[in-house]
Amino acid sequence: MLIQTDFRQQAHPSRADGFVVSALLAHARPCAVTLYAENSVIYAQGDAAGPLYLVEFGAVRLCRLTADGRRQISAFHFAGEVFGFEFDAEHHHFAESVDSAGIRLLRRAVDDHLAESVLPLALRNLSRAQDHLLVLGRQNATEKIAAFLLDLAERQDADTLLSLPMQRTDIADYLGLTFETVSRILRKLKDARIIQLPTIKQVEVINLPALERLCG
Amino acid sequence: MLIQTDFRQQAHPSRADGFVVSALLAHARPCAVTLYAENSVIYAQGDAAGPLYLVEFGAVRLCRLTADGRRQISAFHFAGEVFGFEFDAEHHHFAESVDSAGIRLLRRAVDDHLAESVLPLALRNLSRAQDHLLVLGRQNATEKIAAFLLDLAERQDADTLLSLPMQRTDIADYLGLTFETVSRILRKLKDARIIQLPTIKQVEVINLPALERLCG
DNA sequence: CGAATTATTGAAACATGTCAAGGATCGTGG
DNA sequence: CCACGATCCTTGACATGTTTCAATAATTCG
Incomplete structure (x- = not known):
């Protein structure tokens, strides 16, 4: 305080x-x-x-x-x-x-x-x-990350450029993963041209429908 | 109805x-x-x-x-x-x-x-x-089952003999597991003399402290 | 009693975790 | 402003817990 x-x-x-x-x-x-x-x-x-x-x-x-x-x-x-x-x-x-x-x-x-x-x-x-x-309980690592990003997008009223104020460990502890897995999945989404990572604390969604399809 | x-x-x-x-x-x-x-x-x-x-x-x-x-x-x-x-x-x-x-x-x-x-x-x-x-998010299969049984024990006000009204698939879908894993862990707890399975829908807790220790 | 459902058990496959190394980023002080 | 150390992130190789697939056993219901 x-x-x-x-x-x-x-x-x-x-x-x-x-x-x-x-x-x-x-x-x-x-x-x-x-x-x-x-x-x-x-x-x-x-x-x-x-x-x-x-x-x-x-x-x-x-x-x-x-x-x-x-x-x-x-x-x-x-x-x-x-x-x-x-x-x-x-x-x-x-x-x-x-x-x-x-x-x-x-x-x-x-x-x-x-x-x-x-x-x-x-x-x-x-x-x-x-x-x-x-x-x-029921989603795999990729689906978890996709759901997380979509939830962020909705709550930030930002369709494309999201800010990730929390660090990878926080995301991992929220999704029941390890920070290494979070890093790997973000990489995978980037390679699949679904997101971009302009800075370490920003995610740009460049294929929203694909991200939504990933959610299970 | x-x-x-x-x-x-x-x-x-x-x-x-x-x-x-x-x-x-x-x-x-x-x-x-x-x-x-x-x-x-x-x-x-x-x-x-x-x-x-x-x-x-x-x-x-x-x-x-x-x-x-x-x-x-x-x-x-x-x-x-x-x-x-x-x-x-x-x-x-x-x-x-x-x-x-x-x-x-x-x-x-x-x-x-x-x-x-x-x-x-x-x-x-x-x-x-x-x-x-x-x-x-953070417990393994054994800890999940232990937590589930302890929660049941508390809510049934029954220290030892619990009724399992739901089938294995329900337990699995509640804990984010498969029903095979639920079955295997119950077996493991039985072999470890922590519980007994008098009928398919009843669990008797015979080592409550051990079960509590398993909860993580 | 017999059929259908539910539960158990085993062997193999796979997703994620663990461990380890290297790279990026951040904050601080020279 | 740059250099340094600390923290955070990325990436790889390997280990492992859980799932998947399959077969058998137990239970329920008609």
Whole structure:
């Protein structure tokens, strides 16, 4: 946590959730935005849960670890998305900023109409998690990467040039692969003229239909 | 859908969710219970979503398919649990009874305090899905089966003798394995004197600590 | 009892992981 | 601005866990 600024007037680059997020902001007691540097911990496993978190800009990852240190990233969250939901009083994940990210804390207002605007956001996150179950359980490495890129494309509203704020290890831990495999599959898609890799943190989709066909 | 009976007085064998489910029933307009025979469709992908479903007895599976027919079971639901959540107006899964199951339909009451009692249940399902992401993404076949059995043990309130209402293919499609691998791992656990298989649909845990150690 | 379904088991194939080396990129300090 | 070290990424060769294919056994249902 580095700086506190007030971005209250800032437009949300959110898409489908924009309407719901607005409703939420109307009922919550929005605080100032906190700026997190790359790889900062936003909350840790075991921390008290309660407030929600709205990504103003940047990207966030939600992680869990096994006893022997293997990591699973349950979700990435981008600008306009809300995270921090727990069914009990304690966080079961830890949340970290991927790149430099601005996060607005949403505390529950006293008049608790909050639940009504919170539910759709929780259900959206549930739906995303369920989509991801299919990817992890039943898709091979190529299909996983293709699904990941298409999801990014949709959430970035960018048809062709995607930014990959996270590093290869993050992608691997999100998709249940190793970073070597992520690297190899990206290479394969590049060789197949489906994507290009202008920089290490950018992907340009040059054959979207082919990418969609790869998704299984 | 076969028979309509009214089980309204029946006690719920639910554990952690029991309190929340009671609150939900108080606000919803509970209908009679519908009895589904084995492998009946409760709702299909694309059906209109809206009402929730409470499992009175039996077991339910939520499934998705890839274009080429691979299946992922997102969740099993047992007595006392609620399913059917969607963030939009349409079902993204299909729900089927595993064995003979009784399902109560919960329609939204006019006074919509419903959201407040629904949110905890949605969050519980989100939490389960997230737990399962770790299993699918980062655990090997043995760990997956161990985690599955321990989850069953917890939800059945049975320390030692578990019933497996679903067949091997269902377990496989839930854990991202093939049914042959499920069979082999069960055999391995049996040979290691961690479980016994008195019948094809029962597992007796005879070394619980060992099973817990296997979970990673 | 017999047929159909479901489960078990084995052998071989394959996708992904592991280990290892080299190359690119980034940040820092001279 | 360049050089250096650290980190991250790429690529290759080999190992391995899981799948695939196939045959047999057990179970269920009519």
